Amino acid sequence: MATGSSVERALNDIVSLCKRRGFVFPSSELYGGFAASWDYGPLGVELKNLIKRLWWDEMVTSREDVVGMDCAVTMNPRIWEASGHVESFHDPMVDCKTCGQRFRADNLSEEYCPKSPSKKVSECGGELTPARNFNLMFKIHWGPTEEEDSISYLRPETCQPLFTNFRNITTATRMRVPFGIAQIGKAFRNEITTKAFLFRQREFEQMEMEFFCHPSEAQEWYEKWREVRLNWHKSLGLNPARLRTAPHPPDKLAHYAKAALDIEYQFPMGWGEIEGVHNRGDWDLSRHGQFSGKSLEYRDDRTNERFIPYCVETSAGLDRTFLALMSDAYDQDMAPNDKGEMEKRDVLRFRPRVAPITVAVFPLSRKPDLEELARKIESDLRRVYNHRSMYDETGSIGKRYRRQDEIGTPLCITVDFDTLEDHAVTIRNRDTMQQIRVSMETVATAVADQIRDMEHSFDRG
Ligand code: ATP
Numbered sequence: 001m002a003t004g005s006s007v008e009r010a011l012n013d014i015v016s017l018c019k020r021r022g023f024v025f026p027s028s029e030l031y032g033g034f035a036a037s038w039d040y041g042p043l044g045v046e047l048k049n050l051i052k053r054l055w056w057d058e059m060v061t062s063r064e065d066v067v068g069m070d071c072a073v074t075m076n077p078r079i080w081e082a083s084g085h086v087e088s089f090h091d092p093m094v095d096c097k098t099c100g101q102r103f104r105a106d107n108l109s110e111e112y113c114p115k116s117p118s119k120k121v122s123e124c125g126g127e128l129t130p131a132r133n134f135n136l137m138f139k140i141h142w143g144p145t146e147e148e149d150s151i152s153y154l155r156p157e158t159c160q161p162l163f164t165n166f167r168n169i170t171t172a173t174r175m176r177v178p179f180g181i182a183q184i185g186k187a188f189r190n191e192i193t194t195k196a197f198l199f200r201q202r203e204f205e206q207m208e209m210e211f212f213c214h215p216s217e218a219q220e221w222y223e224k225w226r227e228v229r230l231n232w233h234k235s236l237g238l239n240p241a242r243l244r245t246a247p248h249p250p251d252k253l254a255h256y257a258k259a260a261l262d263i264e265y266q267f268p269m270g271w272g273e274i275e276g277v278h279n280r281g282d283w284d285l286s287r288h289g290q291f292s293g294k295s296l297e298y299r300d301d302r303t304n305e306r307f308i309p310y311c312v313e314t315s316a317g318l319d320r321t322f323l324a325l326m327s328d329a330y331d332q333d334m335a336p337n338d339k340g341e342m343e344k345r346d347v348l349r350f351r352p353r354v355a356p357i358t359v360a361v362f363p364l365s366r367k368p369d370l371e372e373l374a375r376k377i378e379s380d381l382r383r384v385y386n387h388r389s390m391y392d393e394t395g396s397i398g399k400r401y402r403r404q405d406e407i408g409t410p411l412c413i414t415v416d417f418d419t420l421e422d423h424a425v426t427i428r429n430r431d432t433m434q435q436i437r438v439s440m441e442t443v444a445t446a447v448a449d450q451i452r453d454m455e456h457s458f459d460r461g
Contacts (some may be wrong), residue, residue, distance in 0.1 A: 010268035014326050015197050017346055020409050023047065023326070024198065034202035036194030036201045043407055044322075046356035046388075048205075051321055052184050054112055054353070055207045057184050057315075058232050066180035066209060067173060071161035073186060074142060077152045079160050083284070084255065089156060090133040093192045098126035104192050105131035110270075111193065136189040138202075154188035159313060162210040163284040164295055166309075177298055177309050177457070178221065180211035184318065196269050198319040205318035210311050212298075217284065218310035222259055222279040227315050229277055230263055236321070237351025237458045238328050242266040246273075256283035258310075265324040274324055275316035282308040325354060329408055335433060338398035349431060351395030352451045352459045357409040358385040359447055362392055362400050364416040373417040377425065377443060384444060411447055412456055429454075 018024040023044035027037035040048055046209040060068045080086050092105035100116045113124035121128075129333055142152040155161075162181040169175055184207045194200050213221050226245065234240050248260040258281045262273040272325070285296040285308050299306050326348070335345040352358060363370035371393065378391040391399050397414060404412050414426045419440070428435045431454070438446040 001436060011197055012329050013332075013346075014268070014323075015065070017330065017348075017406060018044065019327065020130060020251045021391065021403075023407075024225045036191065038198060038319075040199065043356045046353065048318060048322060050354050051318060051325070052207065054236065055184065055232070055318075056182075058228075058235075059180075059209050061461045063180075065175075065178060065210070066182055067169060069162065069169075069181055069183045070185065071158070071165070073155055073185060073188075074152055075155065075161060077163075078237040078291055079164060079288070080137065080153050083160050084287070085137055085153075085156060086135075088255070089136050091136060091192055093134040094128045094131050096121070096126040096128055098124075099201045103128075107193070111195070117460065132194055134190075136191065138188050138190050148310060155186075156189045157187050157208070157315070158183055158185045158206045159210055159315065160284075162208065163288055163296075163311070164292075166212065167294075170298070175442075176301065178211065178213035178217065180209050182207075182209040184208075185439060196267065196272075196323075198268075198323040199267065201319060204320075205437070207321075209314045209316055210284075211313070212285075212309035212311055214300075215307060215310045218281070218312060219259065219277050221312045222277065225312050225314050226261060226277050229275055229316070233263060233265070233274070233321070233324075236325060236354055238265065238324055242324075242328060244271070246271075254278070256280050263316075265320075265325050267323065267328075272320070273317075274320040275314065278313045278315070280311045280313055282310055284311055285309060301363060313354060314333055316444070325350065332347060335402070335405070336398075338396045347404055347405040347430065350408035350410075352410045352454050355408045355410055357390045357404070358388040358390065358451065359411045359413060360390045360392055360400070360404045360409050362397060362415070364391055366415055367417075369420055370415050371415070373419060374413075377413060377415065377440065380444065381447065384448075394450060401428065411450055413443065413447070 021043060022041035025039045025041055026033045027039045028034040060066050093102055094105045095102050101114055103111055103121050108122040109120050112122045113119050113121050113126060116124045137156050138154040140152055140154060141150045143150045162183060169181055172205050186203060188203050191200055191202055194202060211221055211225065230245060233243055242265055244264050246262045246264050253260055258279040260276065260278040263275040264271045265274045289296040296308065297306050298309050329348040329350045331347050331349050333345055333347065335344045337343050359381050361374045363374040375391060378389050382389045401412055409428050412428045419425055423440045424437045425440060425443055426435050426437055429450060
């Protein structure tokens with residue numbers, strides 16, 4: 001069984017690679033850091049953008065029945081009263097008088113004791129205070145005064161403005177029920193305990209879609225969306241054996257939910273939710289109708305029937321998807337160094353579609369003839385692979401391969417002295433480490449073939 005320290009070791013390898021190679025840095029590091037806050041570096045932001053683009057393509061651009069929005073982070077605080085967050089967005093919290101740390105009271109058998117890392121908090125014997133409720137919303141003052149009536153909140157989820165814009169969307173667009181509204185954006189929760197790198201943060205990003213439908217069709221849509229969402233995670237290249245769905249038992253359903261499930265991924269520290277799919281019934285539109293005094297009832301043009309649409313929600317965490325991809329892709333094996341000796345290699349085995357860099361091109365030495373050819377190949381490929389190519393001329397070839405392995409680049413191309421004679425280059429594959437020699441004229445086709453083969457190997461599982 002994994003202990004606190006072995007889990008930490010597995011995760012620490014990923015955290016350390018993320019920092020070493022510019023995926024994720026601790027926020028405010030210069031000032032000693034800031035709890036549970038992370039900055040995405042040059043490669044991290046590329047990976048994040050790829051995930052967002054793939055989500056947006058799947059959920060918005062490829063569909064006729066979903067539109068996108070980008071809404072304000074801060075909203076009229078009445079929205080959070082209507083949604084139930086002011087009243088009940090609480091986690092039960094306990095303080096440990098022995099170690100001075102604060103824990104979620106419902107999670108004591110999951111969390112490791114900071115003083116005895118091999119033990120869970122429930123069994124370490126620390127003296128805990130009685131549980132009390134803690135509201136997870138960050139309060140802010142909106143405007144120049146700090147009065148009671150200027151209090152608002154940073155949104156703890158991105159979905160609420162999608163409900164409050166329901167009427168705007170049906171009026172301004174031709175969308176008719178059933179249809180969805182989607183957005184990607186930041187959310188903020190004052191989590192009691194933060195842990196496991198990007199998994200539980202106080203500032204994070206969500207990719208949410210609210211799908212409005214007739215009440216009689218909600219269960220069917222819930223099942224359809226569950227499949228769409230699970231398949232999307234698989235399409236990123238995540239190992240299907242490390243993905244599962246966990247339905248919420250009826251007695252554990254949130255007050256608004258008619259049915260709900262989590263899509264979970266098996267992280268180094270265990271199974272954890274990466275996305276929720278919920279049938280929220282008519283809770284949201286009804287409550288916003290009541291609290292605003294403006295009914296959000298919908299009239300079907302064809303049947304003249306009036307009803308409050310039900311809503312099926314898909315709510316994915318961008319940072320947790322990022323962490324799942326890093327955990328899934330991270331591997332260690334043995335590879336030859338420049339002297340032909342085998343040594344340990346860190347490699348990210350990303351599916352090519354999520355690799356921040358698709359192909360890297362190196363001149364063997366800094367000889368101008370070689371540099372010129374390498375730069376030409378790189379700039380031609382750059383156009384084909386949406387700028388996901390890289391030119392690198394520093395360090396030995398072995399070191400350059402290792403750097404690309406660590407960032408998950410599927411293919412590297414080397415221009416060497418023979419290239420000047422035979423007009424051929426070497427393509428080296430990240431996973432098989434095999435090298436093939438191809439003529440410069442056919443390099444683009446050879447790269448495309450290998451990328452396609454690597455993609456297919458993920459489809460086959
Ligand atoms: P948990 O039970 O882990 O706290 P949740 O059920 O509160 O999660 P939801 O409210 O369903 O989460 O939010 C949808 C998604 O947003 C989650 O599946 C997760 O990917 C992401 N998410 C929620 N809270 C956080 C957080 N503190 N840090 C990073 N991502 C988060």
